[in-house]
Structures are given as structure tokens and as C-alpha cells.
Amino acid sequence: xxxKTNQGDIVIAVSPEKTxxxxxxxxxxxxxxxxNGSKCHRxxxxxxxxxxxxxxxxxxxxxxxxxxQGGPGYRFVNExxxxxxxxxxxxxxxxxxxxxxxxxxxxxxxxxQLSPDYTPFGTVTKGLDILDKVNKAGxxxxxxxxxxxxxxxxxIKDVTMSDKS
Numbered sequence: 001x002x003x004k005t006n007q008g009d010i011v012i013a014v015s016p017e018k019t020x021x022x023x024x025x026x027x028x029x030x031x032x033x034x035x036n037g038s039k040c041h042r043x044x045x046x047x048x049x050x051x052x053x054x055x056x057x058x059x060x061x062x063x064x065x066x067x068x069q070g071g072p073g074y075r076f077v078n079e080x081x082x083x084x085x086x087x088x089x090x091x092x093x094x095x096x097x098x099x100x101x102x103x104x105x106x107x108x109x110x111x112x113q114l115s116p117d118y119t120p121f122g123t124v125t126k127g128l129d130i131l132d133k134v135n136k137a138g139x140x141x142x143x144x145x146x147x148x149x150x151x152x153x154x155x156i157k158d159v160t161m162s163d164k165s
């Protein structure tokens with residue numbers, strides 16, 4: 001999967017054998033150009049080193065209280081949780097509880113100490129330097145947990161899936 005962004009390409013090796021629902025949902029949404037023009041709305045903190053994307057309604061301006069609430073209008077089950085770790089480069093689904101996956105996902109740029117509640121479905125193979133640059137710039141207005149909209153905007157221009165490994 002390739003996320004073409006205004007900051008450059010982020011290439012992700014996905015795991016359809018471990019996460020068929022997740023990968024098929026991404027392929028479906030990418031084919032509908034669902035992610036095109038969406039902004040990554042949440043940048044983590046030292047304790048929570050992730051960049052969250054996939055909300056098509058997010059403004060990512062630090063002022064929109066509904067950022068992080070958008071989705072495709074359907075939900076699907078968690079997959080691949082046994083022994084899940086969220087280390088640098090892991091891509092996982094964001095959710096609002098068990099089996100509430102939609103379109104939002106996060107990319108880990110550090111090592112996040114999270115409980116195994118988020119479907120890990122891929123690993124970044126190119127583009128972690130983009131996340132490092134965005135992280136270095138920081139957030140617009142940190143929330144209570146230190147997260148917020150990134151100062152360095154990441155806009156997804158296009159998402160493509162390929163059969164190449």
C-alpha cells in the first residue's frame with residue numbers, strides 16, 4: 001500500500017493473510033478514492049508516538065473538536081491481536097472500542113506501549129523519515145495527553161494497493 005502525501009510517499013507492506021478484513025476494507029476505500037484529500041489529524045507524544053490518519057472530515061487545524069470522529073459508515077472486527085506490539089513502523093487500526101474499526105489508522109514512529117487492542121495490519125518499508133520530520137515540528141495545540149494536530153500538515157493525496165510484495 002502506498003500513501004501518496006504532500007510530504008512524500010509512505011510505503012506499507014500489508015498482511016492480508018493475518019488481516020483480510022482490514023486489508024480488503026483499505027483496498028475498497030482506496031478504490032473509491034475515500035482517503036484522497038484527507039489530513040492526518042493527530043500526532044502523538046513521546047508516550048504515544050503515532051500519527052493518526054483516515055478521518056475524511058478532519059480539518060487537522062487544532063480547532064476542530066470532531067477530528068477523529070469520521071468514518072466510512074461501517075465497522076468491522078479486530079484481527080491479529082494476539083501478541084500485538086506497536087513498535088516503530090507498525091501500522092494499525094484506530095478504534096473506539098472492540099470491533100469498531102472503520103477507516104482511521106495510525107503509524108507508529110517510536111515504540112508505543114499500547115495494550116493489544118488495535119489491529120496491526122502492516123509495516124512501513126519507506127517513509128518513516130517523513131514521520132520523524134512531522135514529529136520534530138510538534139503539534140499545534142497539545143491536548144491533555146500531549147497529542148494534537150501536527151504543525152507540519154500531512155495530507156493524503158492518494159492511496160494505492162498493489163499485489164507486489
